[in-house]
Amino acid sequence: MSFGHLDLSRVVGSGEYSDMKLVCQGCEFKVHKVVVCTQSPVLAKAIQGVFQESRTGIINIENFEPSTVSRMVEFLYTGDYGGLLFPHTEASRSDEIKKPALNDITASGMMLQHVQVNAIADYYNIERLSELSRSKFQQACQATWDAQSFMDATNGALDLSGDGALHEVIATEAAKNIHTLLEIDHFAGIIGDFGTRVLRNCIKKAEVDRYKVIQLQLDLEQEHSKLQAAEARVDRIIENIGRCLQTMRERGFCRNHSCMAEYQCYIERRGQSFEPVYTLRCAKCKCRD
Numbered sequence: 092m093s094f095g096h097l098d099l100s101r102v103v104g105s106g107e108y109s110d111m112k113l114v115c116q117g118c119e120f121k122v123h124k125v126v127v128c129t130q131s132p133v134l135a136k137a138i139q140g141v142f143q144e145s146r147t148g149i150i151n152i153e154n155f156e157p158s159t160v161s162r163m164v165e166f167l168y169t170g171d172y173g174g175l176l177f178p179h180t181e182a183s184r185s186d187e188i189k190k191p192a193l194n195d196i197t198a199s200g201m202m203l204q205h206v207q208v209n210a211i212a213d214y215y216n217i218e219r220l221s222e223l224s225r226s227k228f229q230q231a232c233q234a235t236w237d238a239q240s241f242m243d244a245t246n247g248a249l250d251l252s253g254d255g256a257l258h259e260v261i262a263t264e265a266a267k268n269i270h271t272l273l274e275i276d277h278f279a280g281i282i283g284d285f286g287t288r289v290l291r292n293c294i295k296k297a298e299v300d301r302y303k304v305i306q307l308q309l310d311l312e313q314e315h316s317k318l319q320a321a322e323a324r325v326d327r328i329i330e331n332i333g334r335c336l337q338t339m340r341e342r343g344f345c346r347n348h349s350c351m352a353e354y355q356c357y358i359e360r361r362g363q364s365f366e367p368v369y370t371l372r373c374a375k376c377k378c379r380d
């Protein structure tokens with residue numbers, strides 16, 4: 092979301108003109124209804140309805156970590172999240188000042204982070220954040236594939252997020268790496284023993300089919316070479332016959348000096364059966380032309 096020349100990160104960081112608070116495990120995020128409610132119909136409903144939240148302007152967030160809330164706030168103000176936890180968000184506790192801890196970002200942490208953001212986006216119905224978190228999740232999977240981290244993130248996604256599109260992304264990535272995943276007990280734990288059997292058989296069948304396709308490609312290439320060779324032979328035979336016809340047209344007498352008969356010839360066939368070679372011979376002295 093763009094507000095032109097306004098530095099929105101400074102506005103939310105300082106809490107200036109804030110008219111709404113998100114509170115998560117004692118951390119406060121001083122935000123603005125115009126920014127938050129225009130992007131989350133769920134938070135808009137909560138703050139505008141007849142609920143206690145609409146009187147106090149405070150929304151308590153219980154199902155998510157402060158670090159995840161921070162990323163959501165960062166997105167609401169900047170359209171992105173992730174480089175840093177929203178650095179200017181003074182998430183403070185009244186009794187104990189505590190900023191959300193910066194996660195040390197391992198591959199596993201990275202994927203899980205995007206799953207958590209996806210879950211909060213799904214919960215508060217922030218569609219563009221759902222999309223962004225899915226795309227970041229996919230990038231993280233592809234950048235550093237690690238089966239165990241992927242499984243942790245998959246567990247998290249299935250537990251935390253109802254976003255079917257994220258589940259689809261995970262299923263797609265799982266399919267790409269199915270051989271390594273099938274070696275992990277944890278994976279069987281998720282899809283079940285029967286699911287594992289079905290998958291193993293699908294893979295076996297796909298391998299047989301792939302082998303057949305390769306074989307067919309080789310056969311096709313071989314047939315193509317044969318066809319090319321046959322076409323070349325036909326060209327040579329036609330050229331050979333052409334030369335014979337030309338000789339018959341042009342020659343008046345046998346070229347053999349001791350014969351010199353008026354030229355009458357017959358055709359002799361030599362060569363292989365698949366590529367005959369035609370030669371003219373004088374009918375009188377059998378001299379080859």
Ligand SMILES: [Zn+2]
Pocket residue numbers: 345346347350351352373374375376377378
């Ligand atoms: Zn002759």
